[in-house]
Amino acid sequence: MGAPVRCDLQHRAHYLMGKTMSRWFYGMRVVLRSLVRPRREEDELDEEFQYHLDRMIDAGIEAGLTPEEARRAARRAMGPVDKSKEECRDLRATRIIRDLAADLRYAGRGLRRNPGFSVLAVLTLGLGIGANAAIFSAVNSLLLRDPPFKEPHRLVRVTSVRGDADGGALAVPELDDLLALPVIEDAAMYTDQGMYNASGFGTPEELQATVTTHNLFRVLGVEPFVGSTFPASFDRTRSFGLVISHGLWVRKFGRDPNIVGRSITLDGASGYTIYGVMPPAFNFPSHSDLFRSAGITPDPQSYRRRDVRERYVLARLAPGVGLGGARDAIDDLARRLEREFPATNAGLGFRVTPLREMYSGQVRPYVLLLFGAVALVLTVACANVANLLLSRAIARDREMAVRTALGAGRWRVIRAFLAESIVLALGGAVVGAVLALAGVRxxxxxxxxxxxPWMQIEVDVPVAAFLMSVAVLTALVTGLVPAVRIASQQPYAALKEGTRGSSEGVQHQLLRTLLVVGEVALAVVLVAGASLMLQSVWRLTLVDRGFDTADTLTFRVELGWAAYDTFEKERAFHDRVVSRFRELPGVTAVTFDDNLPMGGTPRAPVAIRVARQGPDDEVRNPYVNHHSVGPDYFEVMDIAIRRGRAFDERDRFDTLPAAVVGQRLADRLWPGQDPIGQRLQLESTGRPDVWWTVIGVSAPVLHHELDGDPGFDLYRAQAQVGTRGPYYVIRTRGDPMVIARAATAIVGETDPNQSFLDVQTYDRRVANRIWQRRLAGALFGSFAVLALVLAAVGLYGVLSYIVSQQTRDIGVRLALGATSDGIVREILARGLRPAIAGVAVGLGLVVACGRLIAGMLYEVSPVDPMTLVLAPTFLLATAALACYVPARRATRVDPIVALRTE
Amino acid sequence: MTKPVDLVQGTLDLLILKTIALEPMHGWAIAQRIRQMSDDVLQVGQSALYPALHKLERQGWVTSEWRTSETNRRARYYSLTEAGRDAVVDEAARWERLSAAISSIVRTT
Known part of the structure; x- marks a missing residue:
């Protein structure tokens, strides 16, 4: 009867799990049995005892008794069967579950009787839990979730570093050098930001393109969805191979199944052939519509040049190679190249960054900081609810004492309190889930x-699991405080105290006071943190960035190289649109820049060569931000020319190639010398072989980061170097967005094949550069307010309680002639004492932990004196307010009524 | 009939384990067997027996299943698990040591 199967199971259980595990397995079986079918378990228990009784009766009959006598004798011998059954039941899980259900029901009833308390507690916990879940969803999606590539921990990005300039590109031969290293399994070369104008199918559209070697998808470990990648030979000969994104395939080609081999026109040049379509979720490096084969120039020599650095490297590390090992090997390579090719590689290093950091590196500290802050908020919320529960518990001391006296075990009483906090936490979890969903939005x-797409912030399974665990933790923490108190209490003390009718015991008050001190301390930490973060943001918005962004509209246009194959054609386009922009109402000035400071798509910095420079100095040349700028650029941007002159009508394609250098670059290259008249070459840009003569020096400009140093900037006139992807800068009177529609329409009217993108006011663009800080500041601020309110509620609760407990004392004292002012003062002092202690502890914490956030602050010390004064003042003011109300109430006590209350 | 000996705490577990080590048995049979083996000295009542059996099962030393008994009725049969077999050896050794110690004291005084 199923025995072999059971044997087999036992066997397997034994072998699979080992002895301890198998013991546990058999034990759990009993628990599970009684959980899954409690009724049957109960019947079987009865049957077992019945069997025993029947056998005893049989034995009696055998021994010669009549059946009736045997039955009676057996009953007697058996003794109290119900007690034994109860003992057996206690050994199973049903008992625990049943009791728990009863406890929860009872707790629910109790909470319903006290709606004010319950709603307050549930909301408090809900706020804490919800805020935590919302921030955790950010942690989860931004920091924890893996990018959807094969073994993403083995993927790294390699960029070059020279001087202070970081994030530079690499040359094609350097890719080969990397591929030769044993630490690298595979590597592809790509550029992030290319724009192609797609015309000839549907409405003209700017397509974001990534120029890449054929093996990028192999390195990432993602197969094309349709077709294949372009052949390897396309990497270093002129080629027009394309792999398109799934989105583009759907949007532009209606999921054409015969897409492979189809030829399309980009930037006015026909002959691009589609080789494959990537899967729907594929996204690298960032929302690319197209992947174009790397062979752009027809000159085979250019793929061997070490001085042309245009692309980044994505590498897959060999299995078992750690980041440290890879960095060492690649550093060695950089030093070897320095020796072998001093002309191109002197002073050049490589930086290896894990792929994940490429996405989350900048937000990581902020997200973690917020996670810490929101955990503090939850702690405050828990302390508050624990305090509320404690008040309730104290109020119920007599009930509990009576229960204990009637025989309820201590554990049973503790469970009653835990049940209450579980019900509250579950309510909090529901409120929290709603808040988390809203918060994530x-x-x-x-x-x-x-x-x-894989970093979208959303509430998913891990977040839900987190939310539930936080709720359970909350229940335990809040329930523990009153429970511990019960456990440490003499059962009859409560009864005695109750009959005396005096104020509550000293030790209870101490516990509650400590909770308030903790709440206030954490609130101080949060308020101080918010103050530091917001000051940083505020200071950053005041930073002198070196150019004027007020009332300015900016947007980008990308001119196709096929239609605009000469500077003259480009020039004509720019002249037309610029002059039409000027005619728009409210427009005061117009210019453009293809590498706009704080622009959305900065160009890769390039290396320079300076005339009459020794090899030792050349090593120290930084990468420069090269700008190709429109007419009146410095005037419109309000960047001062400190020496020499700005560009003007004299600077044409056929005149002396002229450059304006930023102050920082001039100081670096020609310290103590006159920069005017110096000459330099720029690698990897338009006209790389031409010597550019410095005609002016401009004031420093913050190129990319508000909290960074000014960049090494170098400007050339569009007329001399050309520009395909400029940002137009249109200064207006009043709100610049008013003319946005008209301005962008002009682009379409000038060339129907052109489109525009990234339309924003310059102010917003700059504000967005510090969005992480703004977001962190705003959230930190709201958490601080939350903690402040919670701490105030906590203080208020404790003090109201004290007042209500002392109604009699106060009444007596008023009757004996105490002044109400004196009583207010005394009660205020009692409330403010823990607040002051909390402030002191909080300040200590701020000073101790300030270092942790120092890296995220801008020109604010973590022990900023203003913050250290402001936060306590704020807290104490709130505390005074929270204490004043109950204190005031105390004086309104009518002595007669007070004496009658007990 | 002499008064049945009160069992020292914990020895009942050993008696039960030892008894069912031979073959799976139901509660009545275990009680009977203990009585017979001890020449009626040890009498185990249901009030001690069943809670002990259920406790041993919860501890994972014993497992149970329903079988047809010698009287052709359904009865719960208890048998040792692997862990139970180890426990018998350990408990028996412990008992030997304990009883030897006690008897040496009893004899000398």
């Missing part, structure tokens, strides 16, 4: 950058 709206 707000969060996503506050993130102004386009995140890759």
């Amino acid at each position: 707000v969060l996503t709206r506050l993130v102004p950058v386009q995140l890759p």
Whole structure:
């Protein structure tokens, strides 16, 4: 009867799990049995005892008794069967579950009787839990979730570093050098930001393109969805191979199954052939519509040049190679190249960054900081609810004492309290879930950058699991405080105290006071943190960035190289649109820049060569931000020319190639010399072989980061170097967005094949550069307010309780002639004492932990004196307010009524 | 009939384990067997027996299943698990040591 199967199971259980595990397995079987079919378990228990009784009766009959006598004798011998059954039941889980259900029901009833308390507690916990879940969803999606590539921990990005300039590109031969290293399994070369104008199918559209070697998808470990990648030979000969994104395939080609081999026109040049379509979720490096084969120039020599650095490297590390090992090997390579090719590689290093950091590196500290802050908020919320529960527990001391006296075990009483906090935490979890969903929606709206799909902030299974664990933790923490108190109490003390009718015991008050001290301390930490963060943001918005962004509209246009194959054609386009922009109402000035400071798509910095420079100095040349600028650029941007002159009508294609250098670059290259008249070459840009003569020096400009140093900037006139992807800068009177529609329409009217993108006011663009800080500041601020309110509620609760407990004392004292002012003062003092202690502890914490956030602050010391004064003042003012109300109430006590209350 | 000996705490577990080590048995049979083996000295009542059996099962030393008994009725049969077999050896050794110690004291005084 199923025995072999059971044997087999036992066997397997034994072998699979070992002895301890098998013992546990058999034990759990009993628990599970009684959980899954409690009724049957109960019947079987009865049957077992019945069997025993029947056998005893049989034995009696055998021994010669009549059946009736045997039955009676057996009953007697058996003794109290119900007690034994109860003992057996106690050994199973049903008992625990049943009791728990009863406890929860009872707790629910108790909470319903006290709706004010319950709603307050549930809301408090809900706020804490919800805020935590919302922030955890950001942690989860931004920091924890793996990018959807094969073994993403083995993927790294390699960029070059020279001087202070970071994030530079690499040359094609350097890719070969990397591929030769044993630490690298595979590596592809790509550029992030290319724009192609797609015309000839549907409405003209700017397509974001990534120029890449054929093996990028192999390195990432993602197969094309349709077709294949372009052949390897396309990497270093002129080629027009394309792999398109799934989105583009759907949007532009209606999921054409015969897409492979189809020829399309980009930037006015026909002959691009589609080789494959990537899968729907594929996203690299960031929302690319197209992947174009790397062979762009027809000159085979250019793929061997070490002085042309245009692309980044994505590498897959060999299995078992750690980041440290890879960095060492690649550093060695950089030093070897320095020796072998001093002309191109002197002073050049390589930086290896894990792929994940490429996406989350900048937000990581902020997200973690917020996670810490929101955990503090939850702690405050828990302390508050624990305090409320404690008040309730104290109020129920007599009930509990009576229960204990009637025989309820201590554990049973503790369970009653835990049940209450479980019910509250479950309510909090529901409120928290709603808040988390809303919070995540707000969060996503506050993130102004386009995140890759796998980093979208959302409430998913891990977040839900987190939320539930936090709720359970909350229940335990809040329930523990009153429970511990019960456990440490003499059962009859409560009864005695109750009959005396005096104020509550000293030790209870101490516990409650300590909770308030903790709440106030954490609130101080949060308020101080918010103050530091917001001051940083405020200071950053006041930073002198070196150019004027007020009332300015900016947007970008990308001119196709096929249609605009000469500087003259480009020039004509720019002249037309610029002059039409000027005619728009309210427009005061217009210019453009293809590498706009704080622009959305900065160009890769390039290396320079300076005339009459020794090899030792050349090593120290930084990478420069090269700008190709429109007419009146410095005037419109309000960047001062400190020496020499700005560009003007004299600077044409056929005149002396002229450059304006930023102050920082001039100081670096020609310290103590006159920069005017110096000459330099720029690698990897338009006209790389031409010597550019410095005609002016401009004031420093913050190129990319508000909290960074000014960049090494170098400007050339569009007329001399050309520009295909400029940002137009249009200064207006009043709100610049008013003319946005008209301005962008002009682009389409001038060339129907052109489109525009990234339309924003310059102010917003700059504000978005520090969006992480703004977001962190805003959230930190709201957490601080939350903690402040919670701490105030906590203080208020404790003090109201004290007042209500002392109604009699106060009444007596008033009757004996005490002044109400004196009583207010005394009660205020009692409330403010823990607040002051909390402030002191909080300040200590701020000073101790300030270092942790120092890296995220801008020109604010973590022990900023203003903060150290402001936060306590704020807290104490709130505390005074919270204490004043109950204190005031105390004086309104009618002595007669007070004496009658007991 | 002499008064049945009160069992020292914990020895009942050993008696039960030892008894069912031979073959799976139901509660009545275990009680009977203990009585017979001890020449009626040890009498185990249901009030001690069943809670002990259920406790041993919860501890994972014993497992149970329903079988047809010698009287052709359904009865719960208890048998040792692997862990139970180890426990018998350990408990028996412990008992030997304990009883030897006690008897040496009893004899000398």
